[in-house]
Amino acid sequence: MAVTSRVIQTDKATKKRFIVGLLLFLGVIINYMDRSNLALAAPVIGVDLNLDSVQMGLIFSAFGWSYAILQIPGGLIVDKVKPRILYAIMLGGWSIATCLQSLVNGFSAFLGLRVILGIFEAPSYPTNNRVVTSWFPEQERATSTAFYTSGQYVGIAFFTPLLVYIQNAFGWRGMIFITGVIGVIYSIVWYLMYRDPKDSKANEAELNYIRQGGGIVDMDGKQNVRKASWSQLKYVLKNRNIWGVFIAQFCLSSILWFFLTWFPTYLVQYRGMGFIKMGFLASLPFLAAYVGILFSGFISDYLIKRGHSIGFARKVPIVSGLILATSIIGANYVDDQTAVIAFMALAFFGNGLASITWVFVSALAPSHLLGLTGGIFNFMGNLSAIAVPIIIGFLAKGGSFEPALVFISSLALIGALSYIFIVGKVERIVVPEE
Structure with missing residues (x-):
């Protein structure tokens, strides 16, 4: 009996995938701290460097220029280079660029370093998606995606x-420098700790569990590149579901x-x-978004386990969240600061609830085009990183922020309608052999 007990214990599946999820979560926290530290410092930087709202809008959007443009090349890199090395x-690259921002004294230098930041961050989310697709079965994928994505809010x-x-x-220089140093340290931690499933200490029972649930444990970057072709990608881009997801992702990312x-x-x-009050109150919508995305992943995977289709289970929280996000317009009709934060928190809770959209890339993209499809998806979404900061800068130039909030609310509604009327049955796209 004792021998049998030991055999059963040996065959029990390990839980290494949850450590991988934690590594992604911490990486996303650092990723978004380095993206958003400028926003916290912006009121001071604008005065210190004598920058107007249009110039600040351009600096805000500079990250998005390179980040969006390089999504497709970044996706190709993700299909070729192992996540351990690439991440x-x-x-390390984007964290060094962050550190250097603490040394600038003018508009042009800040603009250039934000472009460099976007270059190094471009493959980050396609890499996250590849890691989750290889490490997690379908019935855990929304929860795992929600967990690592929540890092962008919880941090x-x-x-x-x-x-x-x-x-x-x-x-502001000291604050930006410190956030950059944290990222440099974590780049070393990631390299030392992360491994692909087949190279990790996960036992065969866990690997089989992932395989049987649709996880692509045996993903091989070099093999994927040999199989992929532009004609196959064109076939993928003819798919109506893909375009519905792309349009909605632009709208969702605009809110973020x-x-x-x-x-x-x-x-x-x-x-x-005041700055101190802003520091505390500004964190509340992000906390609400964090709660929203965790709830989203839980309810979506719960619906899968209850036998609902992948499309229904994934769309319910996304559409609900985007509709809730339209409530941001309510801030235009209140004067009380508490009420303003309440509307912002409700809208950003909705944004968090809708932020499991990467599960659609995992569900729709052919396995050998996973990184490239994810790169295009992120490219479409992050066109908003270019457009939205500049548009808001111009809309707010007259001294009123009300048109900007109307703009954001309208985009949230368009995103919801895209999932309702354009995205149909969700199943992996099968490209024809050449």
């Missing part, structure tokens, strides 16, 4: 007050980029909040 290079929610305190103590760029400035300059 470490990306983290800002919990660290915004701390970063504002650091800025008050060491200035408002909060990552103009939101602190809106509270300070247009709602009259």
Whole structure:
């Protein structure tokens, strides 16, 4: 009996995939701290470097120029280079660019370094998606995607007050430098700890569990590149579902980029909040978004386990979240600062609820075009990183922020309609052999 017990224990599946999920979560926290630290410092930087709202809008959007343009090349790289190496290079590169931002004294230098930041961050989310697709079965994929994506909210929610305190103590330069150093350190941690499933300490029972659930454990980057072709990609891009997801992702990302760029400035300059108060209150919508995305992943995977289709289970939280996000327009009709934050928190909760959209890439993309399809998906979404900061800068130039919030609310509605009327049955696209 004792011998049998030991055999059963040996055959029990390991849980190494959850450590991988934690590594992705921490990487996303650092990713978004380095994207959003500029937003916290913007009111001070604008005064210190004598920059107007249009110039700040251009600096905010500069990251998006390179980030969006390089999504497709980045997707090709993701299909070719193993995540262990690629993620470490990306983290180190964008973190060094962040550190260098603390040294600039003018518009052009800031613009250039934000472009460099976008270059190194470009393959990050396609890499995250590849890691999740290879490490997690379908019935756990929404939860795992929600968990790592929640890092973009939880890091800002919990660290915004701390970063504002650091800025008050060491200035905006010190705050930006510190966030960059953290990323350099974590690039080393990632390289030392991450392995692909077949190279990891996950036992065969866990690998079989992932395989049987649709996880692509045996993904081989070099093999994928040999199989892929542009004619096959063109076939994928003819798919109606893909375009419905692309359109909605632009709208969803637009809401996020408002909060990552103009939101602190809106509270300070247009709602009259002090920096310390802004630091605490600005974290509340991010906390709401964090709750929203965790709830989204849980309910979506629960619906899968209850026998609902993948399309229904994934669309329910996404469409509901985008409809909730339209409530951001309510801030135009209240004067009380608490009410303003309440509307912002409700809207960003909706954004979080809708932010499991990467599961559609995992479900729709052919396995050998996973990185490339993910790159195009992220390209479409992050066109908003270019457009939204500039558009808001112009809309707010007259001294009123109300048109900007109408703009964001309208995009949320368009995103919901795209999932309702364009995205149909969700199944992996099978490309014809050449």
